[in-house]
Amino acid sequence: MADRQHGKLYPLPSQNMVLERDLGKMPVLECRRLGINFGGLAAVSEFDLGIGPTEITGLIGPNGAGKTTVFNLLTKVYEPTTGSILLNGKDTAKMSTIELNKAGIARTFQNIxxxxxxxxxxxxxxxxxxxxxxxxxxxxxxxxxxxxxxxxxxxxxxxxxxxxxxxxxxxxxxxxxxxxxxxxxxxxxxxxxxPSLLLLDEPAAGMNPAETSELMEVISHIRDEFQIAILLIEHDMNLVMGICDGIAVLNFGRIIAKGTPEDIQNNPAVIEAYLGRKKEAKS
Amino acid sequence: MSIKDKAASGSERLQGRIRIPTPLRYLINSCLIAGLWFALSGMAAGGIINNYWKGILITVGINIILATSLNISVGYLGQLPLGHAGFMAVGAYASAIYMKSTPAAALIKAGDRGAVLPYLITAVLISAAVAGLFGLLIGIPALRLKGDYLAIITLGFGEIIRVTITNIDSVLGFKFTYGAAGLARIPKFTTLGNCFALVVISLTLIHMLMKSRFGRAILAVRDNEIAAESVGVDTTYYKTLAFVFSAMLAGVAGCLYAGYLGSLYPSTFKFMKSIEILVMVVLGGMGSMLGSVVSATVLTVLPEMLRAFSDYRMVAYSLLLVVMMIFRPTGLMGSYDFSMSRLLEKLLNAVFRRGAAADGEAYTEEGGR
Incomplete structure (x- = not known):
């Protein structure tokens, strides 16, 4: 898994990134400046993300960053305050959870x-x-x-x-x-x-390393066999770095970085979000 | 173990078990029902079941339909309607008014039971349709909401129906319900035979519903509404469907009730009647058809046997419920449902013991009906 070749990412007209093999194809999901406020708190804001038809995308970020909220927005458990979601090019503004499922979004839940x-x-x-x-x-x-x-x-x-x-x-x-x-x-x-887009909310939570590596194999297998896009939230970095084509990092409801696993691993903003700033830098 | 190995060992485990093919299952069940009917009619003809017991058996049948139909809403759908007697009343009055307009009474007097059959079938359909319509009217607004609104709305509905019938004795000059004085001289069309047939039909329909995609969706809504929506199950539609189905069968029970007593009084369909039916369901085990049947039978026959202590009936009722809730909170049967063919399968598997791997068995025995 570790020596897997990651494709180069290209920008979409909406400034989202997409895999080389999915270029020219309609992205399965496009979020444009998606946001939701709970009271005065912006749980998610200016969330832009495009997912190619056969892409595995990881959505990572520290606890409370708003990852599951994004899932709930995509499946209309919450109604977004701002922005729009395009599923296979169609606007989903008027769709309910049930209609969205029929249109091609399926999900799993963090608490089973x-x-x-x-x-x-x-x-x-x-x-x-x-x-x-x-x-x-x-x-x-x-x-x-x-x-x-x-x-x-x-x-x-x-x-x-x-x-x-x-x-x-x-x-x-x-x-x-x-x-x-x-x-x-x-x-x-x-x-x-x-579905044409599968949302997995922490699929590896509570699994041991052997089970996790089997799960990684199966997720790739699902993508290849069913030719669908997968968006997954996961804290297990081996899994995320191992199988994701693209990764988006969320912190305080905003995307702080997007790119291939290599880009993300070396991104200073991501390192800061996860590990904090170095002491010298503060002074 | 790789994915493929696991898949292979899984299907091997399944192949070891003996399964009774579906047509044979239906045949076995039909034979059992026919056998039960011959036993009953034989006993009735031989005089072992006298008229007193015939009456009790008909009441048992009516209560079985009431309890199993309420069980659809309470047990399978997981909602709590408190106005089941209202639907029963609607069905009873609808069929009674219809039957009074037909020559059924004269035919029954002349002993021509066969000629009553078309009227009876129409009456059953009318009562089911009218009760179903009311179910739809109440269900659509109430079931779009999440939570316990249905309990309150149906509670109100049951009372509205009763109060309306009590106070309106005629519509546009036509005497319909005769108000509080009661609707009398209804042809007594209910017999042990047609009661038995309707019980069998009702139970079969419920079984067929619950074992189809509709039943699966209804159970899914009960188990987890959010998850059901996330996999595209139209929760409002299935909730309404189950609720209307339940109301329709209550209407059928009402029809039988009208034809059994020959007179209807609005005071019969008080709130306590709804609670009585609910008690049968809770006592039998919510979600268990067998449980509803057993407790409907017990709770009908027992008060008859204990006529001498009838003053203490409600005390015994509440005591029974308290004791049940302490010792068996899930009801007599829990959510267990009996299946003759599954029992036979178990026996066959125990006798022949073909390839039922020890670890496989633990998984396969617990499944659905």
Whole structure:
């Protein structure tokens, strides 16, 4: 992972950066001067970010920097105070969380939000709701179409669970899974909605180094297999530096640096945000 | 272990288990229902079940429909409606007024039960439709909100219905509900047979609903509304759907009730009636259909057996609830639901023990119904 080749980043017309291989393609996500105020506090302000169609982007920053708030803005849990979000070129201003999901954004949660009393398989099938079309009558009277759609859904759910090797637990209650498996199931559930942009909120939290390195492998695999963009919040720097094509660093609600992992590692503003300023510099 | 190895071992674990194919499951269940019916009708014909017990059995049936339908809202959807008796009243009055306008009474007197059937089916559909309509009217505004608004709104609705029926005895000169004096001389169209059939149909419909994509979405809304929205589940739609479905079945129960008693009084559908139904659901275990059926049966038959102590009924009720909440806070059955085919599968697997790896078993036994 460490010797991975990072592509060069190019500026977009909106001054966002995009991967070389995604140049000329419509960015999946473009945030323009996005901001939200809670009371008088600007939790996020002037947030500009573009994500190419197959890019893995890391969103990092110290605790309380506003990373999860950005996710909540992107999924319309919060209504942005200023700025706009373009998803595949379309303005999302009037969309609700549900419509945004249909339009292609899926997410996981920092504090796991699974359907705990449902089976693992049903957790995934719920997320396929808008790709199963049978009506109420068809379902109540078990017409042939119902059976076909159910068996298709079952197969797709099993395929998706296979990404993380969770098929063996398909009938277990989601709440009874070990912590790591619950995190993985959340990713599977998000994938089941057929997103074009996957938002992962601290996917490696609570995982040991072996699990984390497996997760890195799987995230890259998901990008390659499904050809989607991934935006992830993570504190594990090995993971972020290992798999992200581009990284944005957030501090006090503002982006303080954007670029490839190498750029970020050497950026003085980032070092300052994480480690503080040197003593001599202060005096 | 790499990803692929894990995937392979996962599917191997599943293949070891014996599964009963779905058509066979349905066949087994149909046979059981038919068997139960033959036992019941045989006992009724043989005189083992006298008219007194027939009446109790019909009441049990009505209460089963009421409890299982409320269980959709309380157990599966996770909301708390307190006006179930209101929907029952609406359904009861709608079907009673319709039945009085048909020649059903004369047909029943003449003993021609077969000819009543089309009227009965229409009455059931009317009561379901009217109750469903009211459910929709209340559900749409109430369920768009998050939180406990539904409890308060339905509480109000139940009372409004009762007070309205009590005070309005005629509309535009047509005598409809006869107000507080009660609606009498309704054809007594409810029999053990059609009651049994409607219970089976209701339970089947609930089962079919809950085991489809609609049921999954409803359960998802209960478990985590924010997550459900984040995966594109239209929470308002599914909440309304479940609530209306629940109201419709309450209407059907009301229809049976009207046809069983032959007269309706608004005072029957007081707030206490709604609470009584809620108690059945809570006692049986929220989210368990079997629990609702069992507790509806017990709570109907027990007061009949304890007629001598009927003065202390409400005391016993509340004591029972307190004791339950202390010792079994999740209700009799919790969220467990019985499945004959799963039991058979378990037996078969225990007998043949094919490849059920020890670690696999712990995961597979706990799943849904």
């Amino acid at each position: 939000r699974l359907f705990k009393n449902m089976s693992v398989e049903d957790n995934v099938k719920v997320a396929m709701d808008h790709s199963i079309h049978c009506g109420l009558g068809t379902a109540l009277f078990r017409l042939p179409r119902y059976w076909k759609e159910e068996s298709d859904a079952h197969e797709r759910a099993m395929d998706l669970l296979g990404i993380f090797g969770l098929q063996g637990m398909a009938n277990a209650k989601a709440g009874s899974l070990p912590y790591g498996a619950q995190r993985r199931l959340e990713i599977v559930r998000a994938l089941a909605t057929n």
